[in-house]
Amino acid sequence: MRLTEVETPALLVDADVLEQNIAAMAQALPGGRLRPHVKAHKCTSLARQQAVAGHLGFTCATIRECEGMAAAGLGHDLLLANEVLDASRLGSLTAAGARVTVAVDSAETIDAAASGGVREVVIDVNVGLPRCGCAPQDAGQLADRARRAGLAVRGVMGYEGHVVGLVDAAERAERCGAAMELLLAAHADVGGELVSAGGTGTYAVNTWASEIQAGSYALMDTAYGRLGLPFEQAAFVLATVISRSPGWAVGDAGLKAFGMDKGNPSLGDGKVLFCSDEHVTVTPSRPVGDRLWLAPAHIDPTMACHERLYLFSGEDVVDIWPIDLRGW
């Protein structure tokens, strides 16, 4: 199949760039130093490439991501880096032979893990992002409670999500250090082998974590593209110009093909004016039938919009991968 035969809108991934991104990260953070986050691509075929590169443990954001990874034979060591109040589906995975560790940050989530049949947890610590995670000083007593409930406590996690996107590299490194100081203090109280943290924006500067949860590096997006990282844009939404006017042209990919929380997608040789549900209006104008290569502003929710991705090399589609970890 040639790229010209792909019906639009379609999610395209440059196989060569993907391979380079995965190789560059595997060189920087080999094996267990990286626990790739599958939420960024939601694709077990892509996760398999990360496993081939040496990363056998994965980070997940949802129960379904854990289920899909286990079903794909990638359940060697899954960390659900999120709290759940009903862990029974995770318990079923554990019983079936997958290794599933879940984040806990409260008595309720510890009880849910224990009663759901999960055997291993990490204590999720708030390191500055107003989201999940206990106060650092509470981590030790939560670990004690988890152990009393019969759970193995593998360590701590704490996501410096307020830091990973900072454009100023020096500020990013400094604030990452401040966040990890909180996490290491908690880890001293908790114990265990895991200090899990980080993302694509801090993978190179977060030297405190035992493992980094980066995901976006594989496909990239224009938000991370501003940080000067050694990863290139691998994912594009392909659209076809279906209408032209003197001042603009309209492509057949819109709000339902992009995660829009970080703004419009970007066009290499033009400007996106706005998106509608199934349209993108761009300047300058161009002929009906032309193709538009649109780089997403935020890769994670963009992947969740698509059923499949077209892996291409040059002008050829070399594979079609289902985006099989969508939904909940």
Added chain:
Amino acid sequence: MRLTEVETPALLVDADVLEQNIAAMAQALPGGRLRPHVKAHKCTSLARQQAVAGHLGFTCATIRECEGMAAAGLGHDLLLANEVLDASRLGSLTAAGARVTVAVDSAETIDAAASGGVREVVIDVNVGLPRCGCAPQDAGQLADRARRAGLAVRGVMGYEGHVVGLVDAAERAERCGAAMELLLAAHADVGGELVSAGGTGTYAVNTWASEIQAGSYALMDTAYGRLGLPFEQAAFVLATVISRSPGWAVGDAGLKAFGMDKGNPSLGDGKVLFCSDEHVTVTPSRPVGDRLWLAPAHIDPTMACHERLYLFSGEDVVDIWPIDLRGW
């Protein structure tokens, strides 16, 4: 099934409010005066309720929406209000007995309709929104070209998308009139029985169109909620509080559960601070296990995030409808 048993995140639809919204619109625009737009809900079960209320023609935004509607027995009169360059799938629907009319605005899209096996078109006219549609003065010659290509021209369409969301009702009505003046001028050159236009924001003031393409009225969203229309919010994303901190709580629905182009979802009894991929951080804080009812800012792309909706009445789930028109 009780609402309390629904796993989150989940899309909930209030059956009673939905029924009221559909009834209110059917009273204002009975039968063929409304051509409901299925892109707003992407759900054939919901479309069937609109058909039961008397609207037998539907508007679609994608080929797959047409296919899904026809497969559900709702292909009596489908208008694809969008241009396509490969109409072969639409031609197959036509050959199988569905009535499919497609929008055209150029020689290329007319040729595509004819060669793809579609038999009927409308001329799409630009009435002020910088998107698809020919210049009004070009509509007549495009209609001539379509007829020469063997296509029946049913009339014109022109979407006043730059007007439907205006909060000032007087300005909305005035600018709607200006847009429809352009459309009626084109219609005078084109002929045919259809003058198809409008949306939920202009359904009551657009008295020039022969039929209104409203969709959002059935489920509503907070953007349309500001307009003072006689439709109530029927759709919510339900989340569960999975983490609490002194200053905030975190629910398990995020960027992948909402169309975000019009901003954060809204919470009746609190404030949404921000969304992450699978989280929503809200104030004030509340207990782990509490449910959050989040009203989407933009219903159309929100529906596209979910595989199913839970129809509820009071505390009971009365039906589960697949959102079966997603994808392309």
